[in-house]
Amino acid sequence: MPVSDHVNLEQFMEGVKKRNPGQTEFIQAVHEVSQDIFGFIEDKVQYHEAQILRRIAEPDRIVSFRVCWEDDNHNIRVQRGWRVQNNNAIGPYKGGIRFHPSVNESVLKFLAFEQTFKNSLTGLPMGGGKGGANFNPKGKSDAEVMRFCQSFMTELYRHIGPETDVPAGDIGVGGREIGYMFGQYKRITNRWEGVLTGKAIEYGGSQMRPEATGYGAVYFLQNMLKHQGMDVEGHTAVISGSGNVATHAAEKITQMGGKVLTLSDSGGFIHDPDGIDQEKIDWIKHLKNVKRGRISEYVDEFKGAEYHDGKRPWGIAADLALPCATQNELNEDEAKTLVSNGVKGVSEGANMPTTLEGVKVFHDAEILYGPGKAANAGGVAVSGLEMSQNSERISWNQERLGDMLTELMEGIHEKCTEYGSTKGGYVDYVKGANIAGFKKVADAMLAFGVV
Numbered sequence: 001m002p003v004s005d006h007v008n009l010e011q012f013m014e015g016v017k018k019r020n021p022g023q024t025e026f027i028q029a030v031h032e033v034s035q036d037i038f039g040f041i042e043d044k045v046q047y048h049e050a051q052i053l054r055r056i057a058e059p060d061r062i063v064s065f066r067v068c069w070e071d072d073n074h075n076i077r078v079q080r081g082w083r084v085q086n087n088n089a090i091g092p093y094k095g096g097i098r099f100h101p102s103v104n105e106s107v108l109k110f111l112a113f114e115q116t117f118k119n120s121l122t123g124l125p126m127g128g129g130k131g132g133a134n135f136n137p138k139g140k141s142d143a144e145v146m147r148f149c150q151s152f153m154t155e156l157y158r159h160i161g162p163e164t165d166v167p168a169g170d171i172g173v174g175g176r177e178i179g180y181m182f183g184q185y186k187r188i189t190n191r192w193e194g195v196l197t198g199k200a201i202e203y204g205g206s207q208m209r210p211e212a213t214g215y216g217a218v219y220f221l222q223n224m225l226k227h228q229g230m231d232v233e234g235h236t237a238v239i240s241g242s243g244n245v246a247t248h249a250a251e252k253i254t255q256m257g258g259k260v261l262t263l264s265d266s267g268g269f270i271h272d273p274d275g276i277d278q279e280k281i282d283w284i285k286h287l288k289n290v291k292r293g294r295i296s297e298y299v300d301e302f303k304g305a306e307y308h309d310g311k312r313p314w315g316i317a318a319d320l321a322l323p324c325a326t327q328n329e330l331n332e333d334e335a336k337t338l339v340s341n342g343v344k345g346v347s348e349g350a351n352m353p354t355t356l357e358g359v360k361v362f363h364d365a366e367i368l369y370g371p372g373k374a375a376n377a378g379g380v381a382v383s384g385l386e387m388s389q390n391s392e393r394i395s396w397n398q399e400r401l402g403d404m405l406t407e408l409m410e411g412i413h414e415k416c417t418e419y420g421s422t423k424g425g426y427v428d429y430v431k432g433a434n435i436a437g438f439k440k441v442a443d444a445m446l447a448f449g450v451v
């Protein structure tokens with residue numbers, strides 16, 4: 001028997017910490033997954049012998065590069081860009097690009113690691129990757145964002161391709177940035193191909209892709225609630241963020257007859273006791289995507305709402321909670337507050353928004369809790385469908401994509417219940433998602449031998 005056979009979870013995590021010093025987000029993500037995988041593989045010697053978990057927790061490769069650009073005042077600016085290609089056992093690397101000053105190697109490694117399990121869960125043939133740069137798009141002109149995107153792609157293009165690695169959007173990267181990057185890729189390579197997803201409809205984008213992550217997170221929540229005989233309808237919801245995921249989650253909650261009480265940005269949150277309805281959501285979309293303003297401006301437009309500067313929304317009592325902003329935005333104390341205020345279901349639009357301690361609070365209270373890698377997989381799933389449409393040179397209509405998204409989210413929920421159901425009837429969706437996501441990737445890796 002190989003020595004690794006005798007490694008327990010604590011020893012495994014010690015090794016991860018030693019090999020990735022200071023990379024707290026990456027270590028947190030590996031820890032969360034490993035807790036469940038150790039139990040699952042305990043009696044499965046083939047996974048131990050092949051060191052599968054250890055291999056998934058070591059990215060296939062990381063490319064790091066200088067991104068040099070000129071601002072509107074003719075200053076030369078230098079940023080750092082990365083692409084983390086975590087695992088391509090079941091398909092080309094796939095995952096978003098994030099532009100935010102907090103981006104570093106640890107953040108992108110955690111995201112690429114999570115993406116590997118998420119993409120596996122969708123059932124589509126996609127491996128896991130993530131990229132980005134420590135560039136802050138806030139306050140930059142369109143021309144500056146364009147020059148940055150072009151410079152970023154001037155290096156990235158050589159590492160990606162429709163059969164190799166297909167990036168998309170994430171925090172700070174939406175339709176505008178994807179357009180600039182796709183244009184530059186096409187200019188350099190002289191090839192029109194589906195190398196990015198999240199494109200606009202005019203040049204190969206998919207219907208439903210902008211909506212898919214937020215809508216999917218609500219479908220997942222609805223699936224969890226239905227499984228316990230409940231429904232979104234008639235329930236209040238607190239949501240964080242006011243970007244792509246948050247606004248579409250709010251839209252779907254509203255369409256299903258729920259009432260959204262909060263949205264936020266990095267400055268603070270707004271609380272609207274009358275509910276943030278479709279008209280208000282449309283106003284926020286315009287504020288964020290066109291005016292590029294702050295959520296605080298909402299209270300000047302809609303009377304009866306309050307702005308809480310520098311605060312997060314988890315203190316507002318609600319039946320449902322959807323963290324849709326960023327990692328570690330919901331901690332142990334905030335989870336306790338949500339539980340004591342009677343929250344019934346939590347669905348993560350963001351990636352790893354709840355700390356490990358917060359997750360434990362939800363589990364101990366047996367709250368329905370859908371982790372990001374399952375709940376927000378609708379976005380990458382429709383990205384997968386965008387890839388298929390690009391390869392086939394066709395475009396499916398909105399209705400068909402809407403149906404496919406609904407089915408994909410049902411499928412993910414089913415996989416989670418298959419591996420996460422406990423004797424008492426409670427579903428541990430974290431465990432279910434981790435094991436189901438792991439198994440497909442692990443079995444593919446076994447088939448390849450030692451590579």
Ligand code: NDP
Binds near residue numbers: 172266327379
């Ligand atoms: P956007 O850039 O569209 O929106 C991000 C939102 O989160 C903004 O309101 C932003 O506020 C807020 N935010 C970002 N960083 C912080 C922070 N450090 N503290 C507080 N608020 C913050 O991004 P998305 O909506 O696309 O992404 C949101 C989350 O969803 C991320 O975790 C992302 O990884 C995840 N996700 C996205 C998918 C997609 O398809 N887009 C798919 C699956 C997951 P501000 O404007 O002030 O920065």
Ligand code: 2IT
Binds near residue numbers: 166167197376377381
């Ligand atoms: O975290 C994610 O799943 C995304 N940012 C979307 C990735 C994608 O390839 O659509």
